[in-house]
Amino acid sequence: MPFRFWSLMLICLLAASAQSSPPLRALAEKRNLRIGAAVEPSLLLQEPKYAQVLAREFNLVVAENVMKWGALQTSRGQYNFAPADLLVEFAQKNRMAVRGHTLVWHQQLPRWMYGSFGASEMEAILREHIQAVVGRYRGRVAYWDVVNEAVGDDARLRSTPFEVLPDYLEKAFRLAREADPQAKLFYNDYGAEGLGPKSDAVYALLKGLKEKGVPLDGVGFQVHVDLGFSPRAVRMAENLERFARLGLEIHITEMDVRLGGSGSRTERLAKQAQVYREVMRVCLGQPRCKAFTLWGFTDAHSWRAASEPLIFDVDYKPKPAYFALQQALQQP
Ligand code: G3I
Numbered sequence: 001m002p003f004r005f006w007s008l009m010l011i012c013l014l015a016a017s018a019q020s021s022p023p024l025r026a027l028a029e030k031r032n033l034r035i036g037a038a039v040e041p042s043l044l045l046q047e048p049k050y051a052q053v054l055a056r057e058f059n060l061v062v063a064e065n066v067m068k069w070g071a072l073q074t075s076r077g078q079y080n081f082a083p084a085d086l087l088v089e090f091a092q093k094n095r096m097a098v099r100g101h102t103l104v105w106h107q108q109l110p111r112w113m114y115g116s117f118g119a120s121e122m123e124a125i126l127r128e129h130i131q132a133v134v135g136r137y138r139g140r141v142a143y144w145d146v147v148n149e150a151v152g153d154d155a156r157l158r159s160t161p162f163e164v165l166p167d168y169l170e171k172a173f174r175l176a177r178e179a180d181p182q183a184k185l186f187y188n189d190y191g192a193e194g195l196g197p198k199s200d201a202v203y204a205l206l207k208g209l210k211e212k213g214v215p216l217d218g219v220g221f222q223v224h225v226d227l228g229f230s231p232r233a234v235r236m237a238e239n240l241e242r243f244a245r246l247g248l249e250i251h252i253t254e255m256d257v258r259l260g261g262s263g264s265r266t267e268r269l270a271k272q273a274q275v276y277r278e279v280m281r282v283c284l285g286q287p288r289c290k291a292f293t294l295w296g297f298t299d300a301h302s303w304r305a306a307s308e309p310l311i312f313d314v315d316y317k318p319k320p321a322y323f324a325l326q327q328a329l330q331q332p
Pocket of ligand 1: 305
């Protein structure tokens with residue numbers, strides 16, 4: 001009961017102070033941090049509030065789906081760039097950076113990619129796609145998730161249609177560098193936030209790529225987590241530090257925090273806020289952590305909408321998690 005009372009008091013106080021506090025992007029800019037959200041461009045047209053809150057609060061966007069292979073190249077050589085163009089134009093108009101997501105992933109591939117291709121044909125397919133996509137957005141997409149989730153939960157490389165091509169990971173980075181020498185090139189994964197076997201495998205992979213001179217600039221930690229997540233328990237700061245020592249830029253790329261579990265709703269919202277706050281604190285404490293991105297921003301539109309994992313509710317009202325980020329960004 002006392003916990004509930006004080007949680008409610010805290011939420012009311014934060015809500016009152018939020019009226020006068022600057023939006024997240026203004027606070028982040030002061031910290032030299034990009035704060036971002038994953039976006040479905042169709043919603044920019046359908047829901048004025050969606051576009052308004054996004055532009056007010058964030059200075060980075062990433063395409064939740066429309067820059068994936070399956071959305072862009074539905075049949076071989078046929079591209080549909082319209083939704084991705086819309087997003088990039090929105091970002092430019094609102095002075096936001098763009099993360100491109102993603103060039104090599106074992107999911108959301110078009111059906112034709114599962115044909116039986118030999119190595120040289122797969123190389124041509126990869127080259128054509130990267131040249132067309134990265135080339136089109138040259139100078140307008142600041143960061144590319146060149147490779148997404150290549151390491152499985154068993155800490156081994158996943159099976160993918162790309163694997164007929166030896167060194168496909170390395171090739172993808174080299175092709176992306178050629179297509180846009182200015183864009184920063186990232187490896188992105190989930191479940192590697194803290195120390196552990198998967199993170200060790202990602203670390204070894206990226207260290208190996210760097211040693212070979214592969215143009216890899218950064219690593220993205222997705223942070224799709226639940227209320228039980230504790231950066232301290234998994235030693236997230238220590239983990240980020242070892243990747244930083246490889247010379248990599250670090251981004252939090254897809255954060256969301258599922259609300260499910262026991263306890264009252266007020267308690268769970270407070271706990272959710274705490275998880276967001278702690279991860280933001282870890283990022284701010286790491287000089288190479290330059291972007292903090294959420295996988296969406298409103299519970300109205302999330303791949304896990306039922307578990308209300310984001311910082312605005314379905315009516316675009318800021319949740320305790322929003323105020324927690326605001327607070328963390330204002331702390332020295
Ligand atoms: O576009 C079609 C639409 O035409 C159709 O009517 C509808 C019917 O179900 O499906 C639509 O496609 C869905 C798409 O999201 C767009 O909403 C796909 O079925 C669905 O599988 C797809 O899910 C996406 C998922 O990646 C694919 O694996 C989620 O929205 C997206 O949030 C999620 O994002 C991934 C990141 O890319 C990588 N990291 C993990 C993250 C969460 O899974």
